[in-house]
Every structure is written in structure tokens, then in C-alpha cells.
Amino acid sequence: MSSTSPVLFWFRQDLRLDDNPALRAAIDTGQPVVPVFVLDDVTPGDMAYGSASRWWLHKSLDSLGEQLKSAGSTLVLRRGDAKEIIPKLVQEIGASQVFWNRRYAKWQVEADKALKKSLEDDEIRVTSCNGRLLYEPWDIETKSGGPYRVFTPFWKALKSQGNVRDTVTAIRKIDGPSRYPATDTLSDWALLPTKPNWAKGFEEVWEPGEKGAMSALRNFLDGPVDSYKDDRNRPDRNGTSRLSPHLHFGEISPVQIWHLVRNKISAGEVPDSQGDVFLSEIAWREFSYSLIYFNPEMHKKELMEKFRDFPWEHSEKKLEAWKKGQTGYPIVDAGMRQLWREGWMHNRIRMVVGSFLVKHLLLDWRDGMMWFWDTLVDADEANNTASWQWIAGCGADAAPYFRIFNPMTQGERFDPDGDYVRKYVEELRDLPAKHIHTPWDAPKDVLKKAGVELGRTYPEPMVDHKQARQNALDAYQSIK
Ligand SMILES: Cc1cc2nc3c(=O)[nH]c(=O)nc-3n(C[C@H](O)[C@H](O)[C@H](O)COP(=O)(O)OP(=O)(O)OC[C@H]3O[C@@H](n4cnc5c(N)ncnc54)[C@H](O)[C@@H]3O)c2cc1C
Structure with a gap:
């Protein structure tokens, strides 16, 4: 040629x-x-x-x-x-x-x-x-060789790699052939929903593309990063970068993010303590990629072998209630409805709804993973798989199975005024903060005043928390 x-x-x-x-x-x-x-x-x-x-x-x-x-x-x-x-x-x-x-x-x-x-x-x-990554998965090895299974030493090893490569120069002009080959028309691919257009809410919160990615990063670095360490757990605040779909589609690279954040830290514009926690989340993404690269069956099989015999249940009825945000647990339902409306869910709430599916409902983590795969704009094979295994207790560096998230205390701690629940579970919007995470405990007159009729306007809890917790612990005993 x-x-x-x-x-x-x-x-x-x-x-x-x-x-x-x-x-x-x-x-x-x-x-x-x-x-x-x-x-x-x-x-x-x-x-x-x-x-x-x-x-x-x-x-x-x-x-x-x-x-x-x-x-x-x-x-x-x-x-x-x-x-x-x-x-x-x-x-x-x-x-x-x-x-x-x-x-x-x-x-x-x-x-x-x-x-x-x-x-x-x-x-x-x-x-x-x-x-796609700061470092190739095979570049970060344990001292004895092989991949890491625990995040903290992985993060230390990543930081000790030395300098992340420089960004390559931006492209302003691309010379092409005198005649381009034929191309399909994007609209003919019918990627957008029409009947019905369930993505209307997406338009309100996202700007896909490289420009949108950079403005998401800049908005984050102009404010939320300063309190990221605490606010990253608050679904009722704008505390995180919302870069995940941009990173997934590669509209921005982790290398660009790394250098921009580090430069801001060096210039004293971003507190080291906050910027470093943010970069450690970028490193969690690298960790997930390392995990799927070295464990290629991970989207199907539990990393921890003993969990391959776990008695996961399959129930369409329970799964449907979870998917539709009709579990009767307000923080869980708010998360699942945020997912419908925006194609995204806050990380803290992903953990709460994931734990609820796996531990309160005893459903197979793969069913939850596949629902997220279909409904998240940031659906990412590495992050989704690794995170579902983590929350199910069967993955790398996972939360121990017996540590079961309590949806009420999670709600009270991370959405103390109930603003997040009110935004997505509209039928509860007139409930006072004191009862928003436990409507079943609210006095009758309070419910009436808020227009809430349990079992009619909003579901009763689909499982009893204490009983569900015990069932999960019993199931765990069977594989211990
Ligand atoms: C059950 C479950 C499923 C998940 N599925 C996905 C998924 O499909 N795609 C996805 O990108 N993330 C997934 N996550 C991780 C995390 O929830 C999202 O990356 C985060 O909420 C994205 O919001 P953000 O961009 O504002 O995050 P920020 O807090 O601003 O973090 C910046 C970036 O770091 C990375 N990151 C942050 N937290 C994690 C994490 N725990 N693990 C790996 N990378 C992380 C993401 O790329 C994120 O965009 C999942 C978490 C759980 C518990």
C-alpha cells in the first residue's frame, strides 16, 4: 500500500x-x-x-x-x-x-x-x-505477581506507579480521503425510544458528548469537590461528579481527569484531602477493570467460590416490585424511580437497593445486575459486575454478607430531611421528615394529613425487615 x-x-x-x-x-x-x-x-x-x-x-x-x-x-x-x-x-x-x-x-x-x-x-x-485506563490491568501487580483482590493495596500500588502518562494533544483537524465510504444514517438505527419516549427525564439532566463531559468535570471542580468526602454519600445533595456515563462512553479519559484534579490540588485550588478521595474513586474504576480482566467469567460466576452454592431465589413478582420502586421502603423506591427517570442512581442508593435485592429479597445478584445493565446510562461491564458482586458479598474486597444494610437507618443518615425520597416518591412528598423513611410507623392522622394511605397510595413494606434479615442470615449459614 x-x-x-x-x-x-x-x-x-x-x-x-x-x-x-x-x-x-x-x-x-x-x-x-x-x-x-x-x-x-x-x-x-x-x-x-x-x-x-x-x-x-x-x-x-x-x-x-x-x-x-x-x-x-x-x-x-x-x-x-x-x-x-x-x-x-x-x-x-x-x-x-x-x-x-x-x-x-x-x-x-x-x-x-x-x-x-x-x-x-x-x-x-x-x-x-x-x-481507557490510567494503567493497563497487567501493569499493577502484587509483590508476588498477579492481580490484587483488595482495593487499598491496589490503590497504593497504583499511586506508586509514578507518573500517569501525559494527555496526548487534542485533535483539531483530520485529513480524510477525497471520497468517504457510504455511511448509515444515525436515526435509522432507532436507538432513541419513541412509543413511549421514556427518556424525557434523561434530557433534563444529561448532556452526552465530549463537551458535556468536560463541563460536568469543570462544574464539579468549581464547587462540589471541596466537600466530596462527606457529600459523596448524600443523595439529597449534588455532591458527586456525575461523570460515570461520560467515562463509560470514553467522552473523557481518566488521564484527563487525573491531571486536571492533581493540577488543581497543586495550585491549592482543591483541598488535597478531598481531591485524593475523588481520585481514589477513579481508582475503584481501575480496580473493577483489573478484576474483570483477570476474572473473565465474573459477570456470570461469583468470585468467592463458596457463593456459587448460595440458594439465590428467582421470583418475577418480587423482582418486578423492586424494578418498579414499589417495595414499600421509601429509600429503595426512590432509588429505583430515580433510575427510571434519569437513567442513573446515586452510589449510596445503588448500594442500598442492591443490598435490598440480594439480602432482603434473596434474589440473584445477576438479576439486579442485568436490570442495571438495561436501565443505567453508565452501564459498564466492569463497574456494574464488580459492584454487584461486592454488594452481594461474593466479590473482591466485598462487604461481608452478614452486614445487611438497614434501609431505614440508611435513609435517616444519608437523606435526613427526606428530600431525596420526596423528589422521586411523589406520593410521600407531604410526609414530615420524621416519618418519611418509616411511613408504616407514622400516626394515622399524620398519614391522613399527608394524603398517604398505605396499601393504596403507597405500598406496605413487601417484606418485614427483621424477618428478611434473619432469612438472609439463615441462607448464608447454608454455605458457610
Ligand atoms: C450495585 C452497583 C452497580 C454499579 N454499576 C455501575 C455501572 O454500571 N457503571 C458505573 O460507572 N458505576 C457503577 N457503580 C459505581 C458507582 O455507583 C458509580 O460509578 C457512581 O455512582 C457514578 O456517579 P459519579 O460519576 O457521580 O461518581 P463520582 O463519585 O463522582 O466518582 C467519579 C467516578 O469514579 C468511578 N467510581 C465511583 N465510584 C465507583 C465504584 N464504587 N466502583 C467503580 N468506579 C467508581 C466512576 O467512574 C465515577 O464516574 C455501581 C455501584 C453499585 C453499588
């Missing part, structure tokens, strides 16, 4: 132009670059995009397409099995090289390895880069 033949850049979970190492490398060849995104619902199997992710993907691709246009390029959209689409496109445009940023889940690693081999067999060079 001549040096004027085009190179193909394959966008995957890196929908950005800034700090995109593989795109930078493609441009640095000096050859025309053809950027492509493939909507592949075949290769991932169960892990194909969920409904909320599809909404985000549409918006993010729309925004990326505009950015590419401004840079003088065109985003080519194709749909189908990537292992067929990419080689076909390579042939169609006469590409000499293919570039991509690496991915880490089992199906992704296997698919990329196989595609790389088949392209190289056809003498097409493949270059892959790390555009």
Missing part, C-alpha cells in the same frame, strides 16, 4: 477527540484517516447495549459526528458484526492500517485478538493503544 492510502480508525468506547491516543497515532501517520463506528449487537451477546445506553449512544455519536465535521472529517456509521464489517471496510477504502483503543471484557479481548490476527494475516497493520 502507498503512504497515501487511508488508515482506518475504529471508535469504540472512546467517543472523543481530546486525549485519544489511537486516533492521534492514526493521524500521525500523515495518511488520510477514515473514522468509523460500528453498532455491533452480535459480538457482545448478553452484553449488547441496554436501552438507556442506546439513548446515550445516539446522543454521543450525534455530538461526535458534529465535532468530526468541524475537524474536516466524516464519521462513517456501519451496523453489524464487527469482525465482518471492519475487514470489509478496510478492503473498500484500501486501508493499509487499522487503529483502535483497547477494551478489557472477555468478549472484547477475544474479538479484538481474533480480528487483529485476521487483519494481520492480510498484511494490514493493527495498532492498539490504552485510551
Whole structure:
């Protein structure tokens, strides 16, 4: 191939132009670059995009397409099995090289390895880069070799790696071929819900795309970061960055975040104690990626072997009540309804609803994980899998199974005025704070005044807390 033949850049979970190492490398060849995104619902199997992710993907691709246009390029959209689409496109445009940023889940690693081999067999060079993590999973090893299973030493090891790589220069211009190959039309992919449009609430809280990602980070660094350590546990406050969907789709990289936060800390603009806790959460994400990379069956199998015999239940009725936010426990229902409305849920509440599913209802953590997969805009195979195993007590560095979250005390502690519950469980909005997390204990006249009739306007608790707790402990005894 001549040096004027085009190179193909394959966008995957890196929908950005800034700090995109593989795109930078493609441009640095000096050859025309053809950027492509493939909507592949075949290769991932169960892990194909969920409904909320599809909404985000549409918006993010729309925004990326505009950015590419401004840079003088065109985003080519194709749909189908990537292992067929990419080689076909390579042939169609006469590409000499293919570039991509690496991915880490089992199906992704296997698919990329196989595609790389088949392209190289056809003498097409493949270059892959790390555009997703601070460090590759295999870069952080225990002293005796092998991956970490406990977060704190992982975090120490990550910090002792030395400098996180510099960000690569932002891309303003991309030279392309004189004629681009044919592209699908984004709207033909029907990624957005129509009948009904259940994503109306998403529009109000999210700005997908690279610009939205950077403004989320800047808004966070302009205020909430200063009290992150405490406020990160308060669902009733704007205490966290809400960067998770942006990070999932790669609209911002953890390397960009790392340097911006560290620079602010060095300049004395962000307290070290707060910024460091925030960066440790970015490191939890790295830890999750390490876990799924080294435990490729983790989305199906419990990491702790003894839990593979746990008597998980399967009950559509119980699962439906949980999904719909009709459990009768206000903090749980608020979380599940926030998920419906915004495609997102606060981390503290993810833990509460997860614990409730697994321990109060004794349902299989995989059922909860798959619901989150479908409904979260930040649904992420690494974070979702690792977090569900963590809350179920069967994962790495997990909360011990017998430590069972009490939904009432969680509510009283982290949503003391009940504002979070009131926002999402509207039928309880007139209840005073004193009773908002325990409506069943409220005096009749208080309920009446607030227009609450238990069992009619709002459900009675679907399980008795004390009994459910005991059932969970009994189930745990059976595998101990
Ligand atoms: C049951 C359960 C399921 C979850 N599923 C997902 C998921 O599918 N996708 C997802 O991104 N996160 C998931 N999390 C982790 C966490 O809840 C979200 O990352 C966080 O709420 C996102 O909000 P934020 O961006 O404002 O977080 P911030 O507090 O601002 O944190 C910044 C970033 O750090 C990372 N992070 C924060 N907390 C964690 C954590 N506990 N584990 C791993 N990374 C973390 C995220 O990338 C996040 O965007 C899950 C947690 C639980 C308990």
C-alpha cells in the first residue's frame, strides 16, 4: 500500500477527540484517516447495549459526528458484526492500517485478538493503544505477581506507579480521503425510544458528548469537590461528579481527569484531602477493570467460590416490585424511580437497593445486575459486575454478607430531611421528615394529613425487615 492510502480508525468506547491516543497515532501517520463506528449487537451477546445506553449512544455519536465535521472529517456509521464489517471496510477504502483503543471484557479481548490476527494475516497493520485506563490491568501487580483482590493495596500500588502518562494533544483537524465510504444514517438505527419516549427525564439532566463531559468535570471542580468526602454519600445533595456515563462512553479519559484534579490540588485550588478521595474513586474504576480482566467469567460466576452454592431465589413478582420502586421502603423506591427517570442512581442508593435485592429479597445478584445493565446510562461491564458482586458479598474486597444494610437507618443518615425520597416518591412528598423513611410507623392522622394511605397510595413494606434479615442470615449459614 502507498503512504497515501487511508488508515482506518475504529471508535469504540472512546467517543472523543481530546486525549485519544489511537486516533492521534492514526493521524500521525500523515495518511488520510477514515473514522468509523460500528453498532455491533452480535459480538457482545448478553452484553449488547441496554436501552438507556442506546439513548446515550445516539446522543454521543450525534455530538461526535458534529465535532468530526468541524475537524474536516466524516464519521462513517456501519451496523453489524464487527469482525465482518471492519475487514470489509478496510478492503473498500484500501486501508493499509487499522487503529483502535483497547477494551478489557472477555468478549472484547477475544474479538479484538481474533480480528487483529485476521487483519494481520492480510498484511494490514493493527495498532492498539490504552485510551481507557490510567494503567493497563497487567501493569499493577502484587509483590508476588498477579492481580490484587483488595482495593487499598491496589490503590497504593497504583499511586506508586509514578507518573500517569501525559494527555496526548487534542485533535483539531483530520485529513480524510477525497471520497468517504457510504455511511448509515444515525436515526435509522432507532436507538432513541419513541412509543413511549421514556427518556424525557434523561434530557433534563444529561448532556452526552465530549463537551458535556468536560463541563460536568469543570462544574464539579468549581464547587462540589471541596466537600466530596462527606457529600459523596448524600443523595439529597449534588455532591458527586456525575461523570460515570461520560467515562463509560470514553467522552473523557481518566488521564484527563487525573491531571486536571492533581493540577488543581497543586495550585491549592482543591483541598488535597478531598481531591485524593475523588481520585481514589477513579481508582475503584481501575480496580473493577483489573478484576474483570483477570476474572473473565465474573459477570456470570461469583468470585468467592463458596457463593456459587448460595440458594439465590428467582421470583418475577418480587423482582418486578423492586424494578418498579414499589417495595414499600421509601429509600429503595426512590432509588429505583430515580433510575427510571434519569437513567442513573446515586452510589449510596445503588448500594442500598442492591443490598435490598440480594439480602432482603434473596434474589440473584445477576438479576439486579442485568436490570442495571438495561436501565443505567453508565452501564459498564466492569463497574456494574464488580459492584454487584461486592454488594452481594461474593466479590473482591466485598462487604461481608452478614452486614445487611438497614434501609431505614440508611435513609435517616444519608437523606435526613427526606428530600431525596420526596423528589422521586411523589406520593410521600407531604410526609414530615420524621416519618418519611418509616411511613408504616407514622400516626394515622399524620398519614391522613399527608394524603398517604398505605396499601393504596403507597405500598406496605413487601417484606418485614427483621424477618428478611434473619432469612438472609439463615441462607448464608447454608454455605458457610
Ligand atoms: C450495585 C452497583 C452497580 C454499579 N454499576 C455501575 C455501572 O454500571 N457503571 C458505573 O460507572 N458505576 C457503577 N457503580 C459505581 C458507582 O455507583 C458509580 O460509578 C457512581 O455512582 C457514578 O456517579 P459519579 O460519576 O457521580 O461518581 P463520582 O463519585 O463522582 O466518582 C467519579 C467516578 O469514579 C468511578 N467510581 C465511583 N465510584 C465507583 C465504584 N464504587 N466502583 C467503580 N468506579 C467508581 C466512576 O467512574 C465515577 O464516574 C455501581 C455501584 C453499585 C453499588
